[in-house]
Amino acid sequence: MSAENNEGYAVGEVARIAKVTVRTLHHYDRIGLLAPSGRTPAGYRLYRDGDLDRLQRILFYRALGFPLEEITAILDDPDASPREHLRRQHALLKDRIRELEELATAVEHAMEAEKMGIQLTPEEKFELFGQDYDESWEQEAEQRWGDTEAWAESQRRTGAYTKEDWQRIQLEADALTERMAAALRAGVAPGSTEAMDLAEEHRRQICDNFYDCTHAIHRGLACLYIQDPRFTATFEKTAEGLAQWTHDAIVANADRAGG
Numbered sequence: 186m187s188a189e190n191n192e193g194y195a196v197g198e199v200a201r202i203a204k205v206t207v208r209t210l211h212h213y214d215r216i217g218l219l220a221p222s223g224r225t226p227a228g229y230r231l232y233r234d235g236d237l238d239r240l241q242r243i244l245f246y247r248a249l250g251f252p253l254e255e256i257t258a259i260l261d262d263p264d265a266s267p268r269e270h271l272r273r274q275h276a277l278l279k280d281r282i283r284e285l286e287e288l289a290t291a292v293e294h295a296m297e298a299e300k301m302g303i304q305l306t307p308e309e310k311f312e313l314f315g316q317d318y319d320e321s322w323e324q325e326a327e328q329r330w331g332d333t334e335a336w337a338e339s340q341r342r343t344g345a346y347t348k349e350d351w352q353r354i355q356l357e358a359d360a361l362t363e364r365m366a367a368a369l370r371a372g373v374a375p376g377s378t379e380a381m382d383l384a385e386e387h388r389r390q391i392c393d394n395f396y397d398c399t400h401a402i403h404r405g406l407a408c409l410y411i412q413d414p415r416f417t418a419t420f421e422k423t424a425e426g427l428a429q430w431t432h433d434a435i436v437a438n439a440d441r442a443g444g
Contacts, residue, residue, distance in 0.1 A: 192230045192231070193221075193222075193223045193231030193232055193233045194219075194231065194233075194237070195225075195230070195231065196210050196211070196229070196230045197231075199232045199236075199237065199240070201242075202237070203237075203244060204246070205244070210334045213240075213243065213253075214230065215251065216419075217257065218243060218256065218257050218260075219236065219239055219240055219243060220237055221233075222235060222236055234359040239260060242260060242270060242274075242284055243256055243260070243302075246259065246276055249277055249281060252415050259273075260345075266282060272319055285418070286418050286421075286422050289414065289415045289418035289419060289422075290418065290419050290422060296356040297419055298438045334396075335395075335397070335398070335402065338395075338396040338397065339396045342394075342395060342396070343395065343417070350393040352364065354390075357390060358390060361383070361386060361387060361390065362420075362423055362427075363423065364383060365380075365383050365387075365430070365431055365434070366423045366424035366425060366427050368380060368383060368430075369424050369426060369430045375430050375431075375432075375433035375434040375437060376433065376434075376437040380430075380433075380434040380436075380437065380440055381434060381437050381438040383434060384403075384431070384434040384435045384437070384438035385438050387403075387431075387435070388403045388438070390399070391403070391406075400438070400439040400443075401439070403435055403438075403439060404435060404436055404439045405437075406435070407435035407436055408432070410428050410431055410432050411428050412430055416428070435439060
């Protein structure tokens with residue numbers, strides 16, 4: 186957000202550049218968080234390069250939920266150099282990304298479970314799918330798939346599943362995902378026979394455990410894997426590029442089968 190204006194920027198210009206309100210900038214000035222380093226002859230605020238750099242850091246910490254008092258202490262730390270601020274920001278961003286990935290995994294598990302009609306107690310759901318599990322996802326899944334034959338079939342078949350059944354299914358799915366990731370890392374092309382065979386095994390797992398997953402339905406699931414960021418994040422957590430690779434392998438397998 187560094188400016189290249191020797192005269193400085195007026196408060197309205199800074200608000201436009203940073204996408205904040207003038208009122209916010211006035212408040213930051215009043216509490217000593219961001220005092221403009223210049224003034225016009227008429228007494229109006231003028232912000233220069235260093236002020237914009239500080240504002241950029243303020244907005245970063247605000248986006249991560251830091252209170253203004255804590256941000257002031259962080260930025261005014263005499264022992265923290267600009268490089269140290271960048272290191273701290275990088276570490277905080279990595280932590281936030283990790284938190285979001287874990288939440289996305291929990292959402293993906295919950296949606297898959299509800300799409301397949303899982304019958305577990307609330308305690309078992311939290312045990313299997315993590316502490317971020319939210320039962321409101323069940324309503325979303327039913328709204329999306331509740332009127333399909335696949336939903337009805339999975340409800341019938343999984344109604345008798347035990348907790349051990351679900352653990353076995355999850356282990357099998359995780360093992361297959363790891364094998365797909367290994368193929369990706371080894372440079373196996375998604376259109377190769379090896380990749381298509383893995384995609385077919387993925388389809389068969391769904392058929393064996395939940396519902397008749399035709400190649401056409403499987404192709405639709407593949408699109409979901411790259412279009413819904415919650416699904417995509419789950420694949421990417423195992424291996425970068427795995428969501429797209431799995432999509433392409435499934436599509437190639439469906440083409441091979443004429444589906």
